[in-house]
Amino acid sequence: xxxxxxxxxxxxxxxxxxxxxxxxxxxxxxxxxxxxxxxxxxxxxxxxxxxxxxxxxxxxxxxxxxxxxxxxxxxxxxxxxxxxxxxxxxxxxxxxxxxxxxxxxxxxxxxxxxxxxxxxxxxxxxxxxx
Numbered sequence: 001x002x003x004x005x006x007x008x009x010x011x012x013x014x015x016x017x018x019x020x021x022x023x024x025x026x027x028x029x030x031x032x033x034x035x036x037x038x039x040x041x042x043x044x045x046x047x048x049x050x051x052x053x054x055x056x057x058x059x060x061x062x063x064x065x066x067x068x069x070x071x072x073x074x075x076x077x078x079x080x081x082x083x084x085x086x087x088x089x090x091x092x093x094x095x096x097x098x099x100x101x102x103x104x105x106x107x108x109x110x111x112x113x114x115x116x117x118x119x120x121x122x123x124x125x126x127x128x129x130x
Contacts, residue, residue, distance in 0.1 A: 004051045007031045011056075011122050015103060019126050026084040026125035031107075034118040045109045045120045052107055053096035065094040066106075071130065081130055084123045092121070102126055 010031055019025040032048065034041030057063065071089035075081055081089065084106070088095060092108035099105075104125050111118040 003032075003048065004055060007048070007052055007120070007122075008055055011052075011105065011107070014122055014124050015100065015105065017124070019103070019124065026123060026127065028084050028087070028121055028123040030119045031122050032120040034120075038114075038118065041118045042109065042111050045111070045118055048120060049096060049107055049109050056096065056098055056105070056107070060098040060100050060105075063097055066097040066129065067094050068092055074130075082127050084125055085127070085129055088121070088123060097129060099128075104128060 010029065014027055014029055017027055019027070032045065034045050053065075068089040071081055071085060075086060075089065088106060088108060091110035091112055093112065095106040095108040097104065097106050104127070106121075106123045106125075106129075108121055109118065110116070110121050
């Protein structure tokens with residue numbers, strides 16, 4: 001199984017997990033953690049995110065990347081941003097974002113913290129992005 005297919009299967013399993021009915025439940029998982037020189041790892045994981053986004057776009061429609069700067073500014077002003085969006089905006093610069101039924105799916109590369117490993121993340125929630 002190729003790496004994109006493996007991550008799509010993990011995303012499908014994530015979507016199948018129970019979320020509290022009518023609640024703001026969410027699940028976020030690490031699909032892959034990069035190893036090696038930071039710049040090369042970031043490039044590789046961003047390319048992988050793009051490949052996954054292409055396949056998910058074929059399922060649920062093409063969507064432009066969703067930038068996180070506005071949410072970070074809202075947080076810095078003391079506004080309340082619901083989870084998982086608050087955590088994701090602090091960890092990623094942009095997300096691939098789709099709505100599949102009542103569930104929102106986001107895929108992004110957590111590379112904002114220079115002291116932390118770079119990770120490819122997927123999140124599901126019933127809470128619409130703010």
